[in-house]
């Protein structure tokens with residue numbers, strides 16, 4: 001890309017060593033063409049041209065760096081990757097077509113037939129299916145453990161265990177796993193630890209600093225923040241990312257330039273959004289806890305949360321998702337949800353719009369009753385992804401639900 005006249009921006013590296021998180025989210029991975037545009041350009045092109053046959057040959061042979069085809073590299077996707085790597089404090093990031101593609105890429109590029117995975121049982125539903133139903137076909141087996149129980153992680157390790165996988169806080173109950181302790185278990189056994197950092201984002205938790213080897217995101221959630229695109233990303237060391245990149249460029253689960261542009265711009269407001277989400281969530285959780293008709297509130301920012309101390313130890317904030325149990329069963333929970341007027345009834349989260357969900361019959365609906373009971377997903381449980389509307393309006397909407405109990 002032509003950079004004539006814009007050298008001044010190359011004087012700063014934009015890593016965590018020389019800039020704060022808000023600066024990185026706004027400045028790292030910035031691109032600029034010779035047009036001098038202030039906002040990043042978007043490159044919606046499938047392929048790239050060369051000035052000569054010789055140049056084409058040099059690009060294809062790898063003698064010369066440069067773009068060839070957007071399944072391999074694309075400037076807009078690269079810009080998003082650079083920004084994500086800076087935010088997570090990683091050497092490199094690889095963008096993927098979805099959060100699930102990010103997890104799939106780890107499984108198929110860093111593991112092989114005969115390998116074993118230990119996975120938290122409290123991870124995103126599709127993550128469980130991916131390991132249990134699909135990666136097993138490639139000869140990769142998985143054991144699921146209670147993520148809070150360090151002895152269970154240790155006990156599940158086999159001689160062929162290569163990957164430990166967890167999500168903290170978990171959805172929808174906000175269960176935490178001690179990342180540092182599980183990283184130590186992984187490394188003692190020659191395995192890697194991957195953390196799904198979707199709920200807190202690098203603003204509130206940076207798992208690589210806690211010893212994890214890989215971090216994955218569903219960019220669909222807070223990284224976009226406005227519910228527009230599906231995408232994902234994996235971050236880690238150059239060596240691990242080279243393998244992941246090799247799989248993505250060959251397997252084709254790449255991110256589209258348009259989505260990368262949306263995520264790249266979304267990151268510019270990540271810190272200020274997350275702080276505002278967390279402020280609204282804490283205020284609402286505190287209020288809900290005092291309301292008649294509410295039996296229990298799950299939010300890691302509450303002192304009543306069983307793992308509040310661990311939250312303070314490994315997080316710098318508590319995020320925007322909470323859940324609560326209402327008096328009564330499924331009927332009461334549905335009545336509560338149906339009586340609200342503003343919050344959106346949808347399974348998605350991490351949006352500026354508040355969203356309300358009944359996990360037992362939607363996001364966790366495919367689990368058996370026994371599995372739900374084990375995981376603590378009760379029929380009277382409601383999940384709220386607290387958005388950025390005025391807190392008094394979100395609270396008024398919850399009051400409508402409470403009045404209907």
Ligand SMILES: *Cc1c(COP(=O)(O)O)cnc(C)c1O
Nearest residue numbers: 098099100124196198218220231
């Ligand atoms: C949504 C989600 C995923 C999957 O991401 P997609 O972008 O939908 O593929 C993975 N992990 C968590 C925690 C999620 O919330």
